[in-house]
Amino acid sequence: MDITEFVELSLGQWRSQRSAHNLAFSHFEQVISTIDIVSLSPEDPAVIALCESHHIEPKLAIHPFQMTWEGESDWEEGEIIKGSTILVPISDPNDPTKGKLLRDQGYAETIPAVGNYHFNEEGTFILLTPYDRAMAEERIWFASPNLRFRVSLIKTSGGTGVVTASFASEIRSLNKE
Amino acid sequence: MDITEFVELSLGQWRSQRSAHNLAFSHFEQVISTIDIVSLSPEDPAVIALCESHHIEPKLAIHPFQMTWEGESDWEEGEIIKGSTILVPISDPNDPTKGKLLRDQGYAETIPAVGNYHFNEEGTFILLTPYDRAMAEERIWFASPNLRFRVSLIKTSGGTGVVTASFASEIRSLNKE
Numbered sequence: 001m002d003i004t005e006f007v008e009l010s011l012g013q014w015r016s017q018r019s020a021h022n023l024a025f026s027h028f029e030q031v032i033s034t035i036d037i038v039s040l041s042p043e044d045p046a047v048i049a050l051c052e053s054h055h056i057e058p059k060l061a062i063h064p065f066q067m068t069w070e071g072e073s074d075w076e077e078g079e080i081i082k083g084s085t086i087l088v089p090i091s092d093p094n095d096p097t098k099g100k101l102l103r104d105q106g107y108a109e110t111i112p113a114v115g116n117y118h119f120n121e122e123g124t125f126i127l128l129t130p131y132d133r134a135m136a137e138e139r140i141w142f143a144s145p146n147l148r149f150r151v152s153l154i155k156t157s158g159g160t161g162v163v164t165a166s167f168a169s170e171i172r173s174l175n176k177e
Numbered sequence: 178m179d180i181t182e183f184v185e186l187s188l189g190q191w192r193s194q195r196s197a198h199n200l201a202f203s204h205f206e207q208v209i210s211t212i213d214i215v216s217l218s219p220e221d222p223a224v225i226a227l228c229e230s231h232h233i234e235p236k237l238a239i240h241p242f243q244m245t246w247e248g249e250s251d252w253e254e255g256e257i258i259k260g261s262t263i264l265v266p267i268s269d270p271n272d273p274t275k276g277k278l279l280r281d282q283g284y285a286e287t288i289p290a291v292g293n294y295h296f297n298e299e300g301t302f303i304l305l306t307p308y309d310r311a312m313a314e315e316r317i318w319f320a321s322p323n324l325r326f327r328v329s330l331i332k333t334s335g336g337t338g339v340v341t342a343s344f345a346s347e348i349r350s351l352n353k354e
Contacts, residue, residue: 017203019196021346023324026194030205121298143339147200149328151344153320162320167328167344169198 001123002096003089007063009142010037013173016071018150020166033071033081035170040064046086050102054114056090062099064088089117101127133157146172178300179273180266184240186319187214190350193248195327197343210248210258212347217241223263227279231291233267239276241265266294278304310334323349 013036020029040047042061051058068084083105091099098118105112115129115136124141135155142148150168155161190213197206217224219238228235245261260282268276275295282289292306292313301318312332319325327345332338 015203017198017200017205019198019205019207019344021194021196021344023194023346023348026192026209028194028196028207030196032203143330144337147339149342151326151328160321162324162346165326165344165346167196167198167342169200169339169342171200 001119001125003091003099003117004063006119006125006140007037007039007065007089009145010148011039011065012037014148014170015173016069016168016170018166018168020164022164023162029166030074031071031081033069034173036068038066038068040066040086046104047088050086050088050104050112051090053112054102056100056102060090062089062091101129131157134163146174178296178302180268180276180294181240183296183302183317184214184216184242184266186322187325188216188242189214191325191347192350193246193345193347195343195345197341199341200339206343207251208248208258210246211350213245215243215245217243217263223281224265227263227265227281227289228267230289231279233277233279237267239266239268278306308334311340323351 013034016033016035018031018033020031042058042064044064047061047064048058051061064087066084066086070080070082072079073081085103085105088102089099090102098116101115101117103113113129113131115127117125117127119125122141124139127138129136134157137153137155139151140148148170150170152166153162154164156163190211193210193212195208195210197208219235219241221241224238224241225235228238241264243261243263247257247259249256250258262280262282265279266276267279275293278292278294280290290306290308292304294302294304296302299318301316304315306313311334314330314332316328317325325347327347329343330339331341333340
C-alpha cells in the first residue's frame with residue numbers, strides 16, 4: 001500500500017458510525033456522520049498555500065484531497081457537527097510507504113498540523129500527529145473496498161497516557177443522495 | 178511478540194469499555210465489564226480434556242489460561258452478562274509467531290471453537306475463528322502494559338461481509354477489589 005492507492009480507495013462518500021471512549025471516566029460518545037473525500041488538484045491555490053506555509057515545495061504534494069464531515073453526536077442533542085479540512089500528503093522520496101501529511105485544520109486541535117504517516121505490512125495507514133498539548137495516533141484500514149475502520153487515540157503530549165480512544169466503522173455510500 | 182509473552186501481559190483483571198456497531202442498522206451497543214484472566218496449569222484436567230477433544234497432544238499446550246467476564250450492556254438494562262472460557266494456545270512448532278487457539282466456548286457461538294492466531298510485525302495478536310455460520314476476526318494490541326485495545330469483527334461465514342464490528346478499551350485494574 002502507498003499513499004496514492006490509499007487516497008484513491010478513500011475517495012467518495014462514507015457513512016461513519018463512531019464510538020469514543022473517555023478512558024478516565026468510562027464515558028461513551030456515539031457519533032453518526034457523513035464524510036465526503038474528494039480529490040484536489042496539486043495546482044489548487046489552497047494546496048499551494050498550505051505547502052508554502054510549511055516551507056515545502058508544492059510540487060512534492062502527492063494526491064491532495066479534501067475531507068468534509070457532517071454529523072450528530074449523542075452528547076450534543078440536535079446539534080450538527082460539521083467541518084472541512086484540506087490534506088496534502090508529502091511522500092518520503094526514499095521510501096514510498098511513509099511521509100508527512102499536512103492539514104489546514106487538525107483533528108485534536110483546530111489549528112494547522114503536520115503528521116507523520118507510514119503503512120505497516122498489512123496496509124494499515126498509521127498517522128502520528130503532535131500538537132502543543134496532545135498527540136494523536138490514527139490507524140485506518142480497509143476490510144473491503146467499501147468498508148474501512150479507523151482507530152484514533154488522543155494521548156498526552158508526552159505520548160504516554162491515552163485520554164480518549166475512538167473507533168469508527170465507515171461504509172461507502174453507493175447511492176449518493 | 179509470541180504467545181507466551183502475550184498471555185503474560187494479559188494476566189490480571191481488566192475493566193473493559195466496549196462499543197459494538199451493527200453495520201446494517203447503524204445501531205450502537207455499549208458494554209462495561211470486568212475481565213479476569215488467570216493462568217492455568219498444563220496439567221489441569223480441563224486443559225487436558227480440551228486438547229484431547231481436538232486430538233491434540235496435551236504436552237503441546239503453551240500457557241493455557243481462563244478468561245472470566247461479568248458486565249452490563251445498555252441493550253439489556255439491569256441484566257448481567259457473565260461467562261467463562263478456557264483457552265489453550267498450541268504454538269506452531271516451526272514458527273513461534275503463529276498457532277492455534279482452542280477454547281471450550283466460542284465468542285460468536287457458544288460451542289467449542291478452534292481459531293488460528295498470528296502476531297504481526299507490530300506485535301498485534303490476530304485471531305481468525307471459523308464457526309458454522311460466521312467467522313470471527315479479533316485483533317488485540319497493547320498501548321502500554323496497562324492498556325490494551327481489541328477490535329472484533331463478526332463476518333458472514335464466507336468471510337466477505339462484516340455484520341458487527343466492536344472495539345474495546347481495556348484498562349488494567351491495579352487495585353483488585
